[in-house]
Amino acid sequence: MSRDIRPSEERIWADIEALSEITDSALPGWTRQALTQADVDGRHRVRESMQQAGMETWIDTAGNVIGVLAGTAGGGRQLMLGSHTDTVEGGGRFDGVSGVVGAIEVVRALREADRRLRHDLVVVDFFSEEPNRFGLSCVGSRAMTGTLGHDTLGWTDSAGVAFGEVLPTAGIDPARVGEAVWDFSKVTAFLELHVEQGPHLEELGTQIGLVETITGVSRFRALFNGQSDHAGTTPMSRRHDAGCAAAGTVLAVERIASGQRDAKGTVGTLTFTPEAVNVVTQRAEMRGEFRSPDGTWLRHAEESLTRAAATEATGRGVTADVEWSTRQEPAGLSGGLLGTVADAVDGLGLSRSTLYSGAEHDAAVLARRVPTAMLFVPSRDGRSHCAEEFTDPAGITAGVAALAQSVLRVDAAEGTTS
Numbered sequence: 001m002s003r004d005i006r007p008s009e010e011r012i013w014a015d016i017e018a019l020s021e022i023t024d025s026a027l028p029g030w031t032r033q034a035l036t037q038a039d040v041d042g043r044h045r046v047r048e049s050m051q052q053a054g055m056e057t058w059i060d061t062a063g064n065v066i067g068v069l070a071g072t073a074g075g076g077r078q079l080m081l082g083s084h085t086d087t088v089e090g091g092g093r094f095d096g097v098s099g100v101v102g103a104i105e106v107v108r109a110l111r112e113a114d115r116r117l118r119h120d121l122v123v124v125d126f127f128s129e130e131p132n133r134f135g136l137s138c139v140g141s142r143a144m145t146g147t148l149g150h151d152t153l154g155w156t157d158s159a160g161v162a163f164g165e166v167l168p169t170a171g172i173d174p175a176r177v178g179e180a181v182w183d184f185s186k187v188t189a190f191l192e193l194h195v196e197q198g199p200h201l202e203e204l205g206t207q208i209g210l211v212e213t214i215t216g217v218s219r220f221r222a223l224f225n226g227q228s229d230h231a232g233t234t235p236m237s238r239r240h241d242a243g244c245a246a247a248g249t250v251l252a253v254e255r256i257a258s259g260q261r262d263a264k265g266t267v268g269t270l271t272f273t274p275e276a277v278n279v280v281t282q283r284a285e286m287r288g289e290f291r292s293p294d295g296t297w298l299r300h301a302e303e304s305l306t307r308a309a310a311t312e313a314t315g316r317g318v319t320a321d322v323e324w325s326t327r328q329e330p331a332g333l334s335g336g337l338l339g340t341v342a343d344a345v346d347g348l349g350l351s352r353s354t355l356y357s358g359a360e361h362d363a364a365v366l367a368r369r370v371p372t373a374m375l376f377v378p379s380r381d382g383r384s385h386c387a388e389e390f391t392d393p394a395g396i397t398a399g400v401a402a403l404a405q406s407v408l409r410v411d412a413a414e415g416t417t418s
């Protein structure tokens with residue numbers, strides 16, 4: 001006789017606390033950046049949780065941690081849940097983690113209630129969701145969906161090291177990343193629970209956010225090459241200052257994005273070579289991104305930035321080279337599945353609202369292969385990507401309950417739960 005599904009706030013919090021103890025202590029906040037030992041340790045902890053929850057587990061050839069709770073249909077249809085546990089530098093405890101821990105708690109709650117799904121329930125902790133030092137994000141989910149760029153392994157960091165060269169430090173064989181492609185023809189739906197990372201749910205006072213659109217993202221690296229010269233003897237009119245060309249382009253990013261509603265433009269890294277106050281900068285590298293719900297505008301912004309970099313460079317006798325490491329289209333999430341999740345939330349008597357995600361997520365990548373829905377829970381003060389990031393345990397547990405009921409409804413729509 002199966003009983004009601006009751007996710008445990010205590011177990012959820014214990015898992016979040018356990019992951020919180022795994023961090024790069026040399027850095028502020030919580031830091032488990034992809035390709036570091038802290039990230040590898042955190043993902044092994046996730047795998048242990050999956051195993052303790054009774055799942056079959058493995059790590060695929062792209063570093064994704066995968067757990068499966070077999071359904072009654074025996075290797076038939078699959079329902080996929082997941083998120084990520086890597087963080088930004090100095091990040092928080094909830095970004096991504098809430099979705100991975102929440103998905104594992106759904107498994108535990110189903111088993112505790114003796115509820116068997118028809119579907120196999122697949123839970124994934126995706127590798128390297130956050131943009132890593134190579135400017136690459138959602139690496140694991142892109143590998144599973146077969147949407148990694150052909151040049152991904154060749155992308156270099158600021159020191160010129162290629163992404164493919166460092167993958168073995170995370171136990172990943174670069175020659176086998178392509179084998180991680182998943183057969184999504186078997187997958188009925190993908191659902192991701194995540195903290196909002198913005199202020200809207202808290203301001204509205206609603207418990208669950210249903211995401212209608214996930215922002216598009218275009219990430220770039222711009223290299224400027226000029227000429228190093230003596231800072232004290234070289235007249236301003238005779239300089240080829242790569243640093244000034246880069247600085248003008250940083251302001252162009254701000255100008256391009258400021259002219260468009262809902263658009264964002266950010267330059268996150270800027271390095272000068274040589275790093276010497278008395279040498280005219282020979283080489284400058286900057287990495288940044290544009291975001292917008294409008295894919296056409298993103299293409300326009302890419303063209304505008306490339307033109308602006310050329311203008312800032314040419315006027316100084318400097319060369320500019322702009323490359324795009326990520327071009328992620330905005331993702332409109334499935335109407336049918338959204339309705340099913342809305343019914344699940346209503347069935348629990350939770351308040352809900354629909355919203356746009358200015359944050360990038362693996363769900364945007366999965367949405368290109370399978371009906372996808374994303375549920376948000378409120379972030380205190382709308383803060384994220386910082387140590388102050390916080391969502392209260394009851395808020396996360398409400399999100400997990402909504403996730404569990406959504407799973408039951410999707411499963412029932414495709415068969416019966418026993």
Ligand code: HGY
Nearest residue numbers: 129130131358359360
């Ligand atoms: O960058 C983002 O939007 C996400 O947190 N990875």
Ligand code: MN
Nearest residue numbers: 088095130385
């Ligand atoms: Mn993030």
Ligand code: MN
Nearest residue numbers: 095096129361
């Ligand atoms: Mn995230």
